[in-house]
Amino acid sequence: MAAVREVEIDPEGTFKYILVRLQRPGGEEQRDIVRGTKAAEFHNHIFEKVNPEMEKLGYECKCLGGGKIDHNSKDKKIRVFGLSTGYGKADHSVTVEILKKVYTDYEITWSDDKK
Numbered sequence: 297m298a299a300v301r302e303v304e305i306d307p308e309g310t311f312k313y314i315l316v317r318l319q320r321p322g323g324e325e326q327r328d329i330v331r332g333t334k335a336a337e338f339h340n341h342i343f344e345k346v347n348p349e350m351e352k353l354g355y356e357c358k359c360l361g362g363g364k365i366d367h368n369s370k371d372k373k374i375r376v377f378g379l380s381t382g383y384g385k386a387d388h389s390v391t392v393e394i395l396k397k398v399y400t401d402y403e404i405t406w407s408d409d410k411k
Contacts, residue, residue: 297318297325297327297355299353300318300327300329300350300353300355301329302327302328302329302330302394302397302398303329303330303331303394303395303397303398303399304329304330304331304332305330305331305332305333305365305367305395306332306333306334306367307367307369308367308368308369309334309366309367310334310364310365310366310367311332311333311334311336311364311365311367312332312333312336312338312339312342312362312363312364312365312380313330313331313332313339313342313362313363313364313365313376313386313391314330314331314332314339314342314343314346314359314360314361314362314380314383314386315328315329315330315359315360315361315362315386315387315390315391315394316328316329316330316331316343316346316350316357316358316359316360317357317358317359317360318350318355318356318357319355319356319358320354320355320356321354321356328360328390328394329346329394330391330394330395331345331346332365338382339359339362339380339381339382339383340382340383342362343357343359343383359383360383360386360387360390361379361380361383361384361385361386361387362379362380362382362383362384362385362386363376363377363378363379363380363385363386363388363391364376364377364378372399372401372402372403373402373403373404373405374395374399374402374403374404374405375404375405375406375407376388376391376392376395376404376405376406376407377406377407377408377409377410377411378409378410378411379410385408388406388407388408389406391406392404392405392406
């Protein structure tokens with residue numbers, strides 16, 4: 297699982313994201329990853345891209361929920377908020393902890409605000 301990057305998000309802007317749990321079929325080990333992009337009109341578009349990629353590596357994927365990310369690389373700030381109509385709200389506190397591992401020098405916050 298170490299080969300899979302924990303975070304793949306756009307470098308700038310406000311966009312949809314999902315929190316995905318990876319697991320080997322029948323295995324105990326699991327890992328949560330964050331994926332987000334402006335290219336996705338809907339949250340399921342992100343999952344439809346991630347799922348086949350992870351299946352090729354031998355993982356099962358489950359979407360734990362979604363929301364939005366506001367990524368300001370100039371000011372080194374990330375805000376996690378909102379929800380996914382289809383998948384429900386991700387646990388933004390979990391998302392923030394994952395983002396902090398990658399964006400170590402950023403101010404990262406979350407809220408249940410819709411906008």
